[in-house]
Amino acid sequence: MSSTDVESEPSTAPPASMKTSGRRIGDSVFSYLSVGSGVLIFLTLAAVAIFLTSESMPAIIASQEFAGTAEFSLIQTALPLIFGTVLASAIALIIAIPISIGIALFISHFAPRRMAAGLGYMIDLLAAVPSVVYGLWGGLWLVPRMEPLYVFLNTYFGWIPLFGGDPTAPMRNLASASIVLAVMVLPIITAVSREVFLQTPRLQEEAALALGATRWETIKTVVLPFGRSGVVAASMLGLGRALGETMAVLMILAPGATFSLHILEVGRHNSIAANIASKQAEASGVDMSLLIFTGLVLFVLTFIINALARWIVARSGPKS
Amino acid sequence: MSSSTSVQTPLSVRSTDERRLPWYHLIFTGLAGLLVAVAALSIAGALSVASAILLGFVLHLLFGWTYSLVREGPRWAMDRLVTLLVIGAFAVSMFPLLSLLWSVISRGMTRVLAAKPDVLSFWTSDMSGIIGGADAGGVFHATVGTLLITLWASIISIPVGLFTAIFLVEYADQGWKRTLGKGVTFLVDVMTGIPSIVAGLFGLAVFIAFMPDQSVRMGIMGAVALSLLMIPTVVRNSEEMLRLVPMDLREAAYALGVPKWLTIVKVVLRTAIAGLTTGVTLAIARVIGETAPLLLTVGMVTSVNWDMFDGRMATLPTFINQQYRNGNANCMSETVTNPVNQEIYACSISTNIDRAWAAAFTLIVIVMVLNIAARMISHYFSPKLSR
Numbered sequence: 001m002s003s004t005d006v007e008s009e010p011s012t013a014p015p016a017s018m019k020t021s022g023r024r025i026g027d028s029v030f031s032y033l034s035v036g037s038g039v040l041i042f043l044t045l046a047a048v049a050i051f052l053t054s055e056s057m058p059a060i061i062a063s064q065e066f067a068g069t070a071e072f073s074l075i076q077t078a079l080p081l082i083f084g085t086v087l088a089s090a091i092a093l094i095i096a097i098p099i100s101i102g103i104a105l106f107i108s109h110f111a112p113r114r115m116a117a118g119l120g121y122m123i124d125l126l127a128a129v130p131s132v133v134y135g136l137w138g139g140l141w142l143v144p145r146m147e148p149l150y151v152f153l154n155t156y157f158g159w160i161p162l163f164g165g166d167p168t169a170p171m172r173n174l175a176s177a178s179i180v181l182a183v184m185v186l187p188i189i190t191a192v193s194r195e196v197f198l199q200t201p202r203l204q205e206e207a208a209l210a211l212g213a214t215r216w217e218t219i220k221t222v223v224l225p226f227g228r229s230g231v232v233a234a235s236m237l238g239l240g241r242a243l244g245e246t247m248a249v250l251m252i253l254a255p256g257a258t259f260s261l262h263i264l265e266v267g268r269h270n271s272i273a274a275n276i277a278s279k280q281a282e283a284s285g286v287d288m289s290l291l292i293f294t295g296l297v298l299f300v301l302t303f304i305i306n307a308l309a310r311w312i313v314a315r316s317g318p319k320s
Numbered sequence: 321m322s323s324s325t326s327v328q329t330p331l332s333v334r335s336t337d338e339r340r341l342p343w344y345h346l347i348f349t350g351l352a353g354l355l356v357a358v359a360a361l362s363i364a365g366a367l368s369v370a371s372a373i374l375l376g377f378v379l380h381l382l383f384g385w386t387y388s389l390v391r392e393g394p395r396w397a398m399d400r401l402v403t404l405l406v407i408g409a410f411a412v413s414m415f416p417l418l419s420l421l422w423s424v425i426s427r428g429m430t431r432v433l434a435a436k437p438d439v440l441s442f443w444t445s446d447m448s449g450i451i452g453g454a455d456a457g458g459v460f461h462a463t464v465g466t467l468l469i470t471l472w473a474s475i476i477s478i479p480v481g482l483f484t485a486i487f488l489v490e491y492a493d494q495g496w497k498r499t500l501g502k503g504v505t506f507l508v509d510v511m512t513g514i515p516s517i518v519a520g521l522f523g524l525a526v527f528i529a530f531m532p533d534q535s536v537r538m539g540i541m542g543a544v545a546l547s548l549l550m551i552p553t554v555v556r557n558s559e560e561m562l563r564l565v566p567m568d569l570r571e572a573a574y575a576l577g578v579p580k581w582l583t584i585v586k587v588v589l590r591t592a593i594a595g596l597t598t599g600v601t602l603a604i605a606r607v608i609g610e611t612a613p614l615l616l617t618v619g620m621v622t623s624v625n626w627d628m629f630d631g632r633m634a635t636l637p638t639f640i641n642q643q644y645r646n647g648n649a650n651c652m653s654e655t656v657t658n659p660v661n662q663e664i665y666a667c668s669i670s671t672n673i674d675r676a677w678a679a680a681f682t683l684i685v686i687v688m689v690l691n692i693a694a695r696m697i698s699h700y701f702s703p704k705l706s707r
Binding site for chain 2: 024026027029030031033034035036037038039040041042044045047048051052054055098099100101102103105106107110119122123125126128129130131132133134135136137139140141145148183186190214215216217219237240241243244245246247250251272273276277280281284285288291292295298299302303305306307309310
């Protein structure tokens with residue numbers, strides 16, 4: 001988008017008149033407001049980092065690692081939560097990425113042109129549903145209905161660590177939470193992948209078709225190689241969303257604090273965000289600080305992942 | 321792409337092996353897959369709609385692929401298989417959406433319509449004095465809270481977001497402003513991904529850092545937290561719209577001696593107004609359903625609080641969460657008496673869950689109305705540019 005390099009200071013052109021000073025004031029006020037808003041974005045993000053750090057300082061200072069007293073440990077508090085968060089997000093992505101790529105291909109290359117916009121809108125609707133409603137649906141509708149599948153997996157595939165353990169009803173386990181997370185990140189991954197797939201050079205696709213390639217061969221040889229980095233970036237954006245999602249995990253998962261790989265077991269895992277939401281009402285003083293500290297960890301984690309994703313998009317994106 | 325069939329037609333002369341199958345053979349293989357699935361499942365004694373559809377689809381993949389392999393050869397069989405898989409992926413993603421909407425509408429609307437004494441009373445009554453399993457109460461206080469907090473979040477976010485977008489499009493073109501603009505674009509992108517709970521913690525941390533009372537909770541704290549999530553959405557949507565305004569219009573205005581700020585206000589913003597309204601509406605629709613920040617910053621009450629700067633507030637999302645957490649109620653007797661106004665209600669075990677669904681229905685209706693309004697605005701009011 002280089003549309004703005006052309007004209008920068010045409011406003012000084014008008015001839016001197018009585019209104020000129022008024023115009024200059026208007027111009028400079030508007031300019032200050034705009035630049036100020038831009039600077040405000042910087043300040044806001046800085047403020048997020050500063051306030052989260054300053055408010056978590058009491059916990060950091062009083063912790064085992066710094067004060068030496070054995071009251072509580074930052075690492076022992078944060079690590080199981082990070083493990084739970086990452087595990088839930090990873091499983092959600094494993095479910096969501098193939099489906100999202102499928103949907104993106106369906107909308108961009110398989111569905112009839114006329115339907116494509118409507119189908120895309122249906123996927124966008126998934127993103128419009130508030131997370132608390134997903135939590136409600138997951139907790140009340142999905143959890144009881146997933147039980148036969150979990151029992152099946154546990155009985156016949158229990159030798160795989162992931163499905164092992166001893167699941168008990170109600171199945172408020174990490175698997176259920178991950179499935180709902182997968183539904184929530186689907187629209188994000190789909191939207192970005194679809195954009196990338198649609199930008200595949202038309203001539204290359206037509207060349208492949210002209211050589212007699214089937215639609216799938218065209219996609220395999222032209223579309224997917226072109227869109228690969230876009231899909232990676234889309235998945236990372238989805239990961240950022242899944243890591244920070246609170247309500248779906250809070251309302252579905254029965255919390256625990258272990259490093260268990262058994263995703264079907266109940267009361268083994270918890271995520272950073274859900275832990276903050278469930279404990280904040282009773283927390284005060286150092287406990288509150290500790291929660292804010294875990295929030296800071298989450299902020300840094302998602303910041304890095306999102307920045308990486310945006311960097312990949314910017315680096316590989318179309319230079320139009 | 322979609323014309324690949326017509327590209328292939330001349331090739332069919334080559335040999336009978338390469339002849340394409342008509343599309344409706346998929347119906348036959350699909351039916352065959354479903355029938356075999358139902359038969360196999362009923363023999364195994366595990367017949368259910370979900371399992372039949374799942375196994376049927378897998379068998380459909382197998383049958384369709386095999387049949388196509390025999391009649392069309394491996395390359396086209398692969399093409400068929402991928403087509404089926406891709407359609408399957410779309411169907412799988414539609415399933416949660418439809419199931420969720422159906423649950424919310426059927427269970428939520430039932431509760432809304434069953435409210436006593438009249439149909440609207442779920443939306444006009446609050447929760448004061450509603451205890452135990454009393455089959456009464458409503459979301460008036462929560463709806464007021466949601467609308468107030470969203471309004472304040474919009475008051476903060478829309479000017480900041482709009483001016484940032486104007487900065488990016490109209491001012492960040494050279495020198496240090498260009499550098500700043502690049503930084504802002506990057507940070508806005510990153511801000512889009514800030515977890516909502518972190519926004520809530522920020523709202524909380526800012527206020528408890530300056531307030532003597534650590535347990536302070538106010539509506540304005542929620543509005544600040546929400547605007548952190550709303551600003552990036554407003555910036556991105558507005559920026560996109562402002563960039564669509566043709567350069568010719570600006571140059572025409574400059575040529576007539578119109579100052580830059582007046583050009584922006586009278587030409588650029590006016591041309592893009594429909595798109596801007598759409599973007600802002602979508603941003604509002606996004607934050608109106610946010611739960612986690614409000615959980616941390618505004619708490620929960622049982623009656624209406626109109627004051628953004630004093631005391632806790634109820635909101636629809638946190639109300640849903642609270643009612644869901646309450647779970648099933650205890651019903652010791654047939655009726656429950658309201659300690660405030662001595663009214664007597666019937667006792668219902670599922671009253672909390674019902675209220676959660678009904679509140680979810682209310683929230684979904686608000687979000688969908690906003691989304692549809694945004695689409696209609698952009699559809700009917702956007703200027704017809706020649707691109």
